[in-house]
Amino acid sequence: MTATDRSIALVNTAAQAAADRLAHDVIAYDVSDVLSITDAFLLASAPNDRQVKSIVDEIEERLQKELGAKPVRREGDRDARWILLDYVDIVIHVQHSEERVFYALERLWKDCPELALPEDAVKTRGKGREHAAAVGEPTGTAGDPGVS
Numbered sequence: 001m002t003a004t005d006r007s008i009a010l011v012n013t014a015a016q017a018a019a020d021r022l023a024h025d026v027i028a029y030d031v032s033d034v035l036s037i038t039d040a041f042l043l044a045s046a047p048n049d050r051q052v053k054s055i056v057d058e059i060e061e062r063l064q065k066e067l068g069a070k071p072v073r074r075e076g077d078r079d080a081r082w083i084l085l086d087y088v089d090i091v092i093h094v095q096h097s098e099e100r101v102f103y104a105l106e107r108l109w110k111d112c113p114e115l116a117l118p119e120d121a122v123k124t125r126g127k128g129r130e131h132a133a134a135v136g137e138p139t140g141t142a143g144d145p146g147v148s
Helices: 005-020 049-067 097-103 106-108 125-135
Strands: 026-031 040-046 073-075 080-088 091-094
Touching: 005 040, 005 049, 005 091, 026 097, 026 125, 040 049, 040 080, 040 097, 040 106, 049 080, 049 091, 091 097, 097 125
Parallel strands: 040 091
Antiparallel strands: 026 040, 073 080, 080 091
């Protein structure tokens, strides 16, 4: 089984919205073969809580405006360190960079096929590592989205 056309449209719209709000390391996985509850996961991160919230707000607005989709659940708003948007067909995780490294969701889903994303979203790969280096944070940590 593969992700539906609807799921792919949601993923692409959400990925573009995240990229437009300067998200880091946007990636999507087709999890339809291993999970029955959703077709795809979209992961994105940002270096601060305010930007995490901004990315999530933009994703929600775009999906509503362009595809008429509203999340059935939104979790993690209070701290804005990890916000989850559940659209049933897809689940979106927008994490603070520290949570992204610590929880390393990419490791859990690395055996699932990666979904093609818009060019702007693909260009976000490695931005988390670049930002960490620029502000003097450790890079290359296990679980870093840019490190295999």
